[in-house]
Amino acid sequence: MFLFRLLLIFAVSFLVFAPITGYIAYNYGRSFWRWFGFGLVVPFFSVFIALFMAMRDRRAEEKAEEAQRRQPPHGA
Template identity: 50%
Template sequence: MFVDLLVAGIIAISILPLTTGYCAYSYGRSFWLWFALGFLLPIVSYFILFALILRQQLDHGQRLLFEAKSILAEAEEAERAERQRHE
């Protein structure tokens, strides 16, 4: 019973750091840095990351750069698939 409560507690405590790390990673930031910050400063790190992402999304140049990178990644993936199909 104690082990079950301990495991449930660890999972509950790690939800916010995992969420913070995943959000950071999906926007090109270090997962492990933000995961650690999520453990040290759980609520504060989440709001700081949210502010950084919001600032990046509101910057028109950064948003265009992010869109261009995703378009190039899709084109490279399509080219790679085309080459594999011809081999």
């Protein structure tokens, strides 16, 4: 009975965390299916890794935009 409950917990985690990971990645321009597969391999932690990657990409974009605003115009 304990083994059945453990398998059920793993099955539910695969079905929940993999699509969430894929959805997060897709919203930030990454491949849904690649991240879905990663979510199947590493169910719980994949969500946090996808969020970290999204925040890192967003921060890099903000830095690039800020650097572009600080540059003087080309005609000056």
